[in-house]
Amino acid sequence: MRMSDSAAPGAGAPVGLAVIGAGYWGPNLVRNALATPAVRLEWLCDLDLARAHAVLGPYSTVRATASVDEVLADERVHAVAVATPAATHLDVVLAALESGKHVLVEKPLASTLADGTKLVATAEQHGLVLMLDHTYCYTPAVQRLRSLVRGGELGTLQYVDSVRINLGLVQRDIDVLWDLAPHDLSILDSILPDGVTPVAVAAHGSDPIGAGHACVAYLSVQLSTGAMAHVHVNWLSPTKIRTMILGGSARTVVWDDLNPAQRLAVYDRGVDRTGPGLVAPEVRERAQVSYRIGDMVAPTLPEREALRAVMSEFAASIAERRAPLTDGRAGLRVLALLEAASASLANGGAFVPVEHGDPLGGRP
Amino acid sequence: MRMSDSAAPGAGAPVGLAVIGAGYWGPNLVRNALATPAVRLEWLCDLDLARAHAVLGPYSTVRATASVDEVLADERVHAVAVATPAATHLDVVLAALESGKHVLVEKPLASTLADGTKLVATAEQHGLVLMLDHTYCYTPAVQRLRSLVRGGELGTLQYVDSVRINLGLVQRDIDVLWDLAPHDLSILDSILPDGVTPVAVAAHGSDPIGAGHACVAYLSVQLSTGAMAHVHVNWLSPTKIRTMILGGSARTVVWDDLNPAQRLAVYDRGVDRTGPGLVAPEVRERAQVSYRIGDMVAPTLPEREALRAVMSEFAASIAERRAPLTDGRAGLRVLALLEAASASLANGGAFVPVEHGDPLGGRP
Amino acid sequence: MRMSDSAAPGAGAPVGLAVIGAGYWGPNLVRNALATPAVRLEWLCDLDLARAHAVLGPYSTVRATASVDEVLADERVHAVAVATPAATHLDVVLAALESGKHVLVEKPLASTLADGTKLVATAEQHGLVLMLDHTYCYTPAVQRLRSLVRGGELGTLQYVDSVRINLGLVQRDIDVLWDLAPHDLSILDSILPDGVTPVAVAAHGSDPIGAGHACVAYLSVQLSTGAMAHVHVNWLSPTKIRTMILGGSARTVVWDDLNPAQRLAVYDRGVDRTGPGLVAPEVRERAQVSYRIGDMVAPTLPEREALRAVMSEFAASIAERRAPLTDGRAGLRVLALLEAASASLANGGAFVPVEHGDPLGGRP
């Protein structure tokens, strides 16, 4: 990555940051920016200035403004974190990039794959960091999942099943797939081994409350290996469930994000196919398989806020002039899956090929 | 139902019963038959006579045989419970019915909808009870679910989500859908309100261990109301999960069959659509909905073995000359869904219409 | 309560506050003070000035100091929150009170009942608020428990069982009873109905790691009604458990503070004594009791930080010139129980009378 000089803080100096958007997620960005030494928070920007002031509170030395232009004109600002609605990402992120600012943007990157592609291309032309706030990818749990899968401990990935349901905020502009599935898809993107890619997507959904789009949806992702990943997202469930099962040929891991005492459970259990000669006569009605019933290990994970790590990675990728872990191309790959899912949803639920997982190139 | 005289026990006398099949499920039928006063167990029949003797044990006065003919020729036998592999149901059940015996048969009713239809027609011609051992429908939990849904307490049914996964026996002759989904589909069949029917089915599956058919599968069932039911079945999961969520417009119930201390949880929580005038300005980015956040009630349920109730219902339906709760037509409706699911699985996962939910007529 | 004029903020103006102590708990007091409009945080004071600065962070307008005298001399400071080690409470709180400042103090109030009594007497002489930060008493869960018990819904309180165990910080100066049991005892103090008082305490403990005092301890509190409360505190447990069961003659409630989805469960279950004539012959070997097996209700509770409510109550009690919910006398009652527990621990574990539950008078 080529790095635009104007956007670089001095060596060792903190990155001057502005947060744009003081709505649902913005305050979390602010709180974590304040606690990150590698960052110097300069501005909180929101069209609703009173809201920005309220988020900062009466004791803060950080400035509030309603003007994005004021923020982008400030030389002390090297980077912006954008937490405005997805429909505004194209304009806001583009303006920031064209002002020479590095950008951290909330998911999804943009409303369409085409828009997202434009943003990634612009960032690359300017040599600027464009990072997706795929927060979950920075949790200790997902980082462990990533090393379990990519490090080989799980063996060949056989299936992925993710459930993300709770009584959620029914969005007016996007359906539940675009609201919640980016979490699961970005996690999947982050943990898949090199060379394993999604090839087709199918989605089923329903809108039982008349919200105008799906409030309950199911997504099946066919991987290039033949394995399948499945995602259940639901705004209507009275109970909150956030689990992901990653089945492997050697081990299977269950991630329950709502169980802080035991988020990950790694099972030495599974089904193996055996040769014909190994089957005892008394299992003649069964397939030629054998079962492993081993122990479960729950690794200890550090408890830390993922968004703190997002902020640090953003600052580090700027300082080190490198792509962040969740760069714009990761955002594009998620967008490609979402667009294919929408196409399947609109067309009877059959699998739709993901032809351009990354219009600008493959996974790193 | 017309009742064949030859198959009727004397008034008040127990039903003479034979269990055919001493494999995986047969011993459970035997144990419950022994404990049901309305039944008199006469025979346990298995091609493997030693196995039948082993199941009965050294203290029993019940007779064992390897001959189905011997059982069907016995006048003291009014009824048979068939727990042989599904592929044999057509022959065994047909022989029993033609010998004038009432039949309780394991799910699925038969290997194909056509075979099943033949069995139901034969039973009806002979005026004999043909009952499906849809065991779950006789659990206190499902009976409560049924009354919650059909009694109106849940309001309009909005969605159903069922998960039935564990390290299961990988079958050689049938895939995971045909093995496990009959449970979910028969439960669904039992609790849907009158007039609500499945209209289309889609299925996605994968076979990551090379078993020759799907070991992980997802089933979406479109209901005539527009609501969707979804089923996840999986033989490869190291953890056992058996939950069903029934979302309603008034209440939502979560059934966790592995939590005996709290199998059902009825939540007074949900999302309601509101009129445009009711939306406060600060939620302008949200859909026009309101949220109910009420208490949860976990009703106390009796602890009893469902198969005991199956046995009692079988005996009672014979004595009272009426159709049992889970009759042959219920079995056909489940078969129709399974056949549509297989068709979808084989054709890219799009929805396949369920044209003949019950080839012999509608739900009662 | 008589209120010293000098310590009163102007009508409607926020209470000028200083936090003394920036160690383990101080940062939480600071964070909540910053978010409480009825309070104006003026100072954070710690002997380790760098630590105070670090807690405030680089963006704050709040002042840091290492001098308690500087804080107490500031007229804009109407009140102080003391989060220094228990052994220093006597000096720090006394100085604050004698400077005319209202005081919020961490538990335990002081190292001895005598010291605590001196502090309460001083506060009362000066007409100042002396409030204990019995944080748990301000959680939505405990407030509901209090209304369940005192409002009569539970019937007569039959037993209390509290477990508070986890891999905790082994303290050098106090044992596990003095470290953890104040939580349970202050909760008990807060929820007991008027007229029900602790009359005797017994404690058993052990020090299996050679820490110099008990690391595992059990406390039994005899109540004036004959019922017993029991507390298990443990620094060595690898798992964290925080449950309290309040058994009542009409209902029993289980509080699991680590289950945010269901903190309280109110059971309509229990054992009632019945008259001799009511006992069926088949239970002749059993006591003459009957069992209620009703439903469980899990009430929805708001999720809010208790310390925010502590801060608000402190400000409100100053503004309204009234005693706070957890006043100095509540702190004395807890101290009296702790001293009796220590006496029992030192003397073979027999019950020790709590002669002076409140040396300055009874419960309000």
Added chain:
Amino acid sequence: MRMSDSAAPGAGAPVGLAVIGAGYWGPNLVRNALATPAVRLEWLCDLDLARAHAVLGPYSTVRATASVDEVLADERVHAVAVATPAATHLDVVLAALESGKHVLVEKPLASTLADGTKLVATAEQHGLVLMLDHTYCYTPAVQRLRSLVRGGELGTLQYVDSVRINLGLVQRDIDVLWDLAPHDLSILDSILPDGVTPVAVAAHGSDPIGAGHACVAYLSVQLSTGAMAHVHVNWLSPTKIRTMILGGSARTVVWDDLNPAQRLAVYDRGVDRTGPGLVAPEVRERAQVSYRIGDMVAPTLPEREALRAVMSEFAASIAERRAPLTDGRAGLRVLALLEAASASLANGGAFVPVEHGDPLGGRP
């Protein structure tokens, strides 16, 4: 052990058994005897003959009788399993032993330590097996606990905490300690390393429903090493809890008997005392300890009914002419603890020495 010839079955032949008592537990003994090849069940004996017939059911070849004399006179009976009320054990067991029958007896062995001693002495004089049905000691979980503790994997045992509470049957003749604590005490007896013995017991209890004796009780057992074991038993709890924590210097294990998916959890976590020089200045307020925060391992355990293993051990100890795992002396050690607990309960809750853990000799 000297073995009376008259009570011995022929070499390789099954042990002829009679079950005496068809009440609460008797049917479980019958069911497991029927399924144990090493045993031949000859009789079920109960004063209420109809009850005995009902337990056997209409298909059984086992004989029923109301006469203990008839059973004891039968030469085909080599052994009896006694499941009558504790108060009758002295007479029934003595008669059986004096008739030359081996005896398996429900806990507690007898109503008093003196009675129990007489039974053990009689069995030893006659060279007969006297085995306690300490069922829990034969569960896969307790057998693993035993090997974890005695095999050294846990390090030095630091504390034991056992909770056994549920809405239980309030007994008329014995309090909750004598009803439930024998389970915990027999488990403790079974897993303690050689040379570690209980030296004193204290008990606190209450009777909030007026049952005439304690319905809620707490037991503290001081071990010879200085460690403490604590037991909470309660008939009034609406929720069922059965957990035991065994804290060790190297590992700690948590047993949750109601979680079949994860009964045991072995934690590599704990607190170690460190030398003075190892403590960093910033922890100067803490004791000189260090913390281990390692993984948790949940070992896979077989699922099998413990009573089946009891029956097998009884038959094997008879055939092999050896003492069973839970012999009469184990029963005496439990009785000694119960008597000391009752003494403490009656005398203010102070520790009472266990002077004669085994009046006939020490632990093996």
